[in-house]
Amino acid sequence: MRITGENLIGAASRRGEGETFRAVEAATGNSLEPAFAAATPADVDRACALAAEAFDPYRETALEDRARFLEAVAEAILALGDELIVRCMAESGLPRARLEGERGRTVGQLKMFAGVVRDGGFLEARVDPAQPERKPLPRPDLRLRQIAVGPVAVFGASNFPLAFSVAGGDTASALAAGCPVVAKAHPAHPGTSELVGRAVQAAVKQCGLPEGVFSLLLDAGIPVGQALVADPRIAAVGFTGSRRGGVALMQAAAARPVPIPVYAEMSSINPVVLLPAALEARGRDIGRAFAGSLTLGSGQFCTNPGLILAVEGPGLDGFLDAASAALAEIQAATMLTPGIHRAYCAGVAALEANPAVTTLARGLAGGTNQGQAALFSTTAQAFLADHTLAEEVFGAASLVVRCPDLATIRAVLERLEGQLTAALHLDEADHDAARALMPVLERRVGRILVNGFGTGVEVGHAMVHGGPYPATSDGRTTSVGSLAIHRFLRPVSYQDLPEALLPAALRTGNPLKLWRREDGKVVVPGA
Ligand SMILES: NC(=O)C1=CN([C@@H]2O[C@H](COP(=O)(O)OP(=O)(O)OC[C@H]3O[C@@H](n4cnc5c(N)ncnc54)[C@H](OP(=O)(O)O)[C@@H]3O)[C@@H](O)[C@H]2O)C=CC1
Numbered sequence: 396m397r398i399t400g401e402n403l404i405g406a407a408s409r410r411g412e413g414e415t416f417r418a419v420e421a422a423t424g425n426s427l428e429p430a431f432a433a434a435t436p437a438d439v440d441r442a443c444a445l446a447a448e449a450f451d452p453y454r455e456t457a458l459e460d461r462a463r464f465l466e467a468v469a470e471a472i473l474a475l476g477d478e479l480i481v482r483c484m485a486e487s488g489l490p491r492a493r494l495e496g497e498r499g500r501t502v503g504q505l506k507m508f509a510g511v512v513r514d515g516g517f518l519e520a521r522v523d524p525a526q527p528e529r530k531p532l533p534r535p536d537l538r539l540r541q542i543a544v545g546p547v548a549v550f551g552a553s554n555f556p557l558a559f560s561v562a563g564g565d566t567a568s569a570l571a572a573g574c575p576v577v578a579k580a581h582p583a584h585p586g587t588s589e590l591v592g593r594a595v596q597a598a599v600k601q602c603g604l605p606e607g608v609f610s611l612l613l614d615a616g617i618p619v620g621q622a623l624v625a626d627p628r629i630a631a632v633g634f635t636g637s638r639r640g641g642v643a644l645m646q647a648a649a650a651r652p653v654p655i656p657v658y659a660e661m662s663s664i665n666p667v668v669l670l671p672a673a674l675e676a677r678g679r680d681i682g683r684a685f686a687g688s689l690t691l692g693s694g695q696f697c698t699n700p701g702l703i704l705a706v707e708g709p710g711l712d713g714f715l716d717a718a719s720a721a722l723a724e725i726q727a728a729t730m731l732t733p734g735i736h737r738a739y740c741a742g743v744a745a746l747e748a749n750p751a752v753t754t755l756a757r758g759l760a761g762g763t764n765q766g767q768a769a770l771f772s773t774t775a776q777a778f779l780a781d782h783t784l785a786e787e788v789f790g791a792a793s794l795v796v797r798c799p800d801l802a803t804i805r806a807v808l809e810r811l812e813g814q815l816t817a818a819l820h821l822d823e824a825d826h827d828a829a830r831a832l833m834p835v836l837e838r839r840v841g842r843i844l845v846n847g848f849g850t851g852v853e854v855g856h857a858m859v860h861g862g863p864y865p866a867t868s869d870g871r872t873t874s875v876g877s878l879a880i881h882r883f884l885r886p887v888s889y890q891d892l893p894e895a896l897l898p899a900a901l902r903t904g905n906p907l908k909l910w911r912r913e914d915g916k917v918v919v920p921g922a
């Protein structure tokens with residue numbers, strides 16, 4: 396498929412009349428063909444108008460039809476074949492195996508949401524039948540279902556050009572909920588975005604859906620994203636990226652005459668707690684595994700283990716020796732964009748220059764746009780005194796905080812901002828210590844994991860990829876897994892409606908055979 400550099404507005408492809416820009420080959424810094432042209436305010440307006448027009452018919456599509464559409468998107472992405480992978484490798488600098496895996500995750504995610512839609516449980520149908528004889532007052536007939544919130548603006552992420560971008564988790568969950576999507580391509584991978592966007596556009600056509608179900612807009616700066624969030628027809632926003640970007644979108648959304656929710660996944664340093672018995676028994680092994688997780692994808696994961704907490708002692712020394720030795724042999728790897736590389740180098744330089752910080756290890760030096768891994772240490776006292784030490788350095792850098800005792804580990808955790816994940820490395824003898832940390836971890840993070848690292852989020856029904864601010868803008872939700880659909884739904888009650896006016900999901904006799912709560916009791920069809 397030829398990449399044209401056009402915006403995809405409903406069924407049309409339209410060359411923007413805004414600023415032109417080219418994708419940059421991450422490994423060389425060279426420009427790639429073709430030239431892309433940013434959308435104009437008129438393009439944003441048209442995409443939003445089409446999305447608003449599509450909203451009512453799309454949200455009332457039969458569940459089976461909507462599920463088939465999500466599957467058609469998955470198939471169309473696979474049908475792009477190697478061209479998608481090759482373009483994505485060039486634009487992102489990420490290796491083939493990673494991108495093939497990410498494509499599998501993207502397709503799997505769409506298919507999982509197809510299953511969620513088919514099952515219909517997300518509608519949370521409830522029926523409280525009327526009780527006309529109830530005293531002192533009769534009870535009305537009340538029925539509830541979740542409906543889609545409206546058109547959703549989705550911002551593609553630089554670090555997951557497939558799984559968190561044009562047809563990634565935010566788009567899949569919004570489409571599953573019944574919301575049209577207007578996606579804003581990340582300028583780091585516009586060609587990848589166009590290819591995937593055309594796959595979604597083709598699936599919309601193939602399934603006979605209204606064209607406004609999906610549009611893709613291009614921009615090399617912030618105006619298009621700002622206009623999209625400000626547009627009165629947009630009802631919610633999905634974003635993965637920097638804290639600065641996420642907060643700017645939250646502010647733009649809050650400043651609207653009608654504010655809307657922004658679901659932004661932002662910065663996280665993902666504390667890893669090494670408990671004493673585990674450290675003593677296998678500190679060196681944990682150190683080697685940590686080096687692998689830290690440098691995965693050149694460290695460009697929001698789940699990257701950026702902070703290690705442990706009690707001083709021979710176990711920690713073994714961990715640090717092994718981690719440092721492993722890191723010293725790790726090749727520098729290409730980062731996503733020159734800007735992200737520059738930000739990484741600046742973050743590492745700031746840690747190196749901090750008198751309270753010791754540089755323990757550096758990976759092998761690299762060439763153009765390549766990030767060199769870095770491991771630092773500091774004391775708990777210094778960490779608690781300097782909040783800049785708790786800021787995310789996006790890339791393969793991590794800071795070890797040496798603590799005198801477990802109480803200090805707990806005190807450090809208490810002082811952290813909200814995080815996506817926390818990992819505990821423990822043996823059975825550490826269970827009491829771990830139990831004591833659970834309340835603070837539950838308050839601080841979205842996912843607690845044991846004897847592993849948070850990178851590589853499983854897409855499933857029990858996953859939370861979220862956490863308190865600033866890990867995300869709204870810690871009550873997740874951006875990965877089937878629960879993500881709830882970000883784009885809102886409940887509506889129907890009181891005393893005649894049967895003929897009720898949505899099918901709420902009709903008497905449960906014609907859609909849904910999991911429902913009837914008069915307070917869960918009814919499972921076929922059970
Ligand atoms: N924790 C995490 O998961 C991640 C963190 N990051 C962090 O973000 C830094 C920059 O990376 P990047 O991916 O470009 O993230 P950004 O947050 O800068 O950008 C993400 C998207 O949001 C748009 N955007 C940013 N700011 C605004 C704004 N004020 N108004 C409207 N739209 C806006 C960008 O548009 P445009 O680019 O066109 O300006 C882009 O499409 C990294 O160095 C890293 O620190 C990045 C990825 C993931």
Ligand SMILES: O=C(O)CCC(=O)C(=O)O
Pocket residue numbers: 552554555559635695696697698849850851852853860
């Ligand atoms: O670790 C993962 O698989 C997902 C990470 C992520 O969401 C991110 O880096 O933005």
